[in-house]
Amino acid sequence: MPTPTDPAPTAPSTRPPRSPQADEIVTHMQRLTTESQKVAQAFATRHGLGHIDLEALLHVMQAERDGDPVTAGGLGELLGVTSGAATGVIDRLEKVGHVQRSRDDADRRRVLVRYSDRAREVAGAFFGPLGSMSDRVMADFDEAELETVRRFLEGMSGAMAERAREVGRPD
Template structure:
């Protein structure tokens, strides 16, 4: 029988963050009346403008499905389509102020609590936390990006 993976408080905390993160999307979906895919699209668009095809790649859906997401968000006033400067054939999707408010009104308490938690640590401690979390994100991305996440035949400890 293979040796079990070692468990630690930090690994349990990361598992809890991923669990509660998935629940957060469902809670926000219920509160806003938007699908989890629509919420993810708003999150993407809050960082940068993109076209429906690029959005489809990020959402892991077809271009037609991404166009449906844009249509729904546009009908609610959360996004608008604008021509992309220098490319008359393409249209970019931009988040509106109403779209930003929709997401942020529900997330403000969480971000305030995270900022207060962050302030408890020194710069050196935050650097260690950042390094750990950056590695955790990369590890999670091995599954999200479709790479073989199984490092060996061992099963993680539960």
């Protein structure tokens, strides 16, 4: 029986062995995740945002980009928090000018959370160089290769979202 000082025995891996190339891809995904988190944290720190505030801001931005602005309740679901906690996040972001609430023109009962012009400017100034770097890297790939990368990233994003739902958000 393991004690607090003894680690629990580890279960043998049930995953079939990967090819060396697949192992390299996983290693590069881990590095990309780590470096992306560093960039996101630098942005959050520079603008006085907590981790969940930044995550909320990214969800608001993505929803608008998709043409379907998010409601407070919808944002809470995306963040995996209660509606009260989502309201607190929105209040903080609104106070510093990153988001604004507005009534839905089609249904005046709905309140939408929108990305502010100020937030667009701040994010553009900070993340614009990242977009330029991405463009330079993608220029080295032809359309067929980019389509393969797009499909891979889409699949991995879906798999990661599924895993996040399985494990839930930590308390």
